[in-house]
Structures are given as structure tokens and as C-alpha cells.
Amino acid sequence: MTGSKAKGGRLGAIAGAALLALATTNAAVGQPLTVVELFTSQGCSSCPPANANLIKIKDRPGVLALSFNVTYWDYLGWKDTFGRQEFTQRQVTYEPSLGRSGPFTPQVVVNGDADAVGARPGEIERLIAGSGHTKGPSLSLSNGKISIGAGSVPGGEADIWLVRYRQGVIEVPVARGENTGHTLPHANVVRSLTKLGSWTGDATTLPLPAAAGGLSTAVLVQSPGGGPILAAATD
Template structure:
């Protein structure tokens, strides 16, 4: 069974009973600000944004996630981390962020604000002005995630499972706009799956075993590219 299939299966499991015992709940006031970079190895403007995400990832109050999109692959270099699901995630964001369409490098802060990713000062300002989380507490254990009670919109919220690599990896690019360059990447997302819905009541989901070297992040987010209400990582 592929890793993608294993992740998607997690979203089909029934909610579990009882709270998590192995890990304490992370309350909203201790939850990180989520910074998502939409990037591509085929984009000549993206390397500075990759470097900025590496810097932002050093902050203890930031959860940095790098999503490689696929729409630059036509230039001759297929991004080795790119997945259509990441391209779709970015496209869903744009109407609510007031953008005319997807672009790279784009950074999105807590699903609420967007900026060009190579402008570090602008990103730092958006992070500083990001409002406190208003969603539920989250507890992560090795095989499950527990979501606490809280307020959500009438349409509920989505619970997303993210697997990412916290290490910095070097990728040599042999074609396209960055031909001959070796590009550093950090906090690269390798899998994204919707676990299910959160409607304001406590709920828990089983999660599959994570591949060695990767970390887990959980995002509770309003549907349709809305704000991220809660976030936690192991």
C-alpha cells in the first residue's frame, strides 16, 4: 500500500472515544503561526523565498510548511516534491485572499493573509499582526490526534494531516529557469490529507505510522481556504 493510500485511509476511520493519554493538549495560546510557502524548483524567483522560509522556520512561534506546486513543470523541470494536491490547495486559497490567481513564490500566514515570499520584512510584519488562534486545543500521540471543544462556524472545519521534513535538503536542478543551481529546501511537505471534520465538539482520529525522518502537523481550518483556527506539530 502506498503512503498516500495509508494517509487517506486515516480520514475514513471513525472517531475514537476518550481523550489522548500520551500527549497533553496544546492550547490555542501556545499554538504556532502557520506559514505556508507555495514554491517551485522551476521558478527563478523562488530561491530567495525558500531561503526566507528556512529563516522563519527557526522561530519557535512559527510552523513553516513548504508546498511545491506543479504548474511550472512545463518549463522543462519537474519539481521533485510537487504534487497536484498542493497546487489545488493554493488555488483554493486565492479567492478568499483577494488574489487573481496562483503565483510563486507565495506565502500564506494562518490562511488569513498573503504576500510575495521573497520579501522577508513583509512576511515578518504579517506574522506579527496575525491574530491569536481561536480554535480548539490539539493533542498529538503516535497513532492518533485529539481535537478539543471550541467554537467553529456553521459549516464546521476541516482537520488536515501534514507530513513534512524539518531538515534542509539540497536539490540540484538540471533544466528550466534554475538550470545548474542547487536549491536548498526546508520543511518540505510530503503528504497532505483531510482526516475529517470538526464541528466544535471533541473528536479524535487515528493516524497512520509516519515514515522515519518526517514530522506531523495538524491544522484545523475553515473550509474553502479559510483561516487556520488551530495548529500543532510533534
């Protein structure tokens, strides 16, 4: 009986080690993600419901949820504390391919190729279900490197974007504008967006700049001009 227990213990240890190795390998390779971008503004009275809907999915496995705060409502009396012109430009770039005449808030874009207002219950979930995960090359972030596998590239070239964001929920009290007197929660607020280069289909390795200030990192491989997101990974 003792021998059987010892043998069972050894088999259990081997199985556990195998599972750990598999999990480590999967983490290194990176799993496909669904990228959910919310374009929002602290100066927009219709944005809080969409912010709340993004908060509900921010920790969902297989989903990368990001808040991009835009600047075009700042004139209403409250300058968005997270707003950046490059985030506004990212949204503007999306609009033609999404069939929109111009940017609006709130707008949710999933995988770069489907959008909705995002404020009504179930809207974001329906977009996620319809778009699924990104289907491009393998992409992983590890040991200070970005590794992109070989694959086909629509149009022959894709952009590589570095996203730094504050993981979790940040609450911002608003003193002026349409949301005067309200404290607005934001999920996974993007603080910077930088184009690192291009991917042309060959296996590629790039240095991953170190993040500062406790920010989290995401990398997106995306067709230019507001096209579909081909691959995404987080640290």
C-alpha cells in the first residue's frame, strides 16, 4: 500500500510538472485576445454607462479592454485628465473603415473592425461574441522582447503599436462641464500610444522598452489606416 502511494505521488508530481511546463509554454507563446477599445471622455454625459460596461469585462480572460480618452469635448469646460490628441487621432482614423462620418463618444471598437455605442446593456458582449479573437500571427512579450511569428499580412505591411495603460479602475471627480459633481470610474486607462515599427510577414523580434510608473503593457499588430487588429499581447 505504501509503495502504491509513493508511486501515485511520483506520477502526480510528474503530471503537475508537465502541466506547469505547458502553462509556461502557453504564456510564452501568448494566447489570442479580443481587443476592446472604448473611446470616452470625462466631458461627455453619455459616457458613464459605457465606462461601466467596460469595467464589467476588464478582467475577462481572453479580453484586452482599454480606455482611450479623447480631447474634442474639452471645450465644454472640463479638460479630460487622461485625454491625448493621439488617442483622438486614433479614433478619427477608424471612422472611414467603420462607415462612420466622424468620431463620437462613447464608441467601442472591437478588434479594429466592428463598433457600437457601447452604453446599452449587452452591446459590448455582442461585439465580442461576433468578432472573436484576433486571428493573425503569434505574438508574445517576454524577457524584454516582442516576438512576432511569421504569417500573411493584408496589404503587405502592418503597424506595431506599444500601449501603456493603468490596469484596474481609476475614479476621477469632475468639477466642471456636463458631468459636474460626478466621480467617473475608468477601466484600464491608456496613458501612451507609440508606433514601434512595421511587420511585413517575417518572424520578427523587437526590443520591448521598459515600462515606468507601474504601467502595464500591451502590443498590437494592426493593419494601417485604422484597419483590423491582427494580433495582441499583454505583459
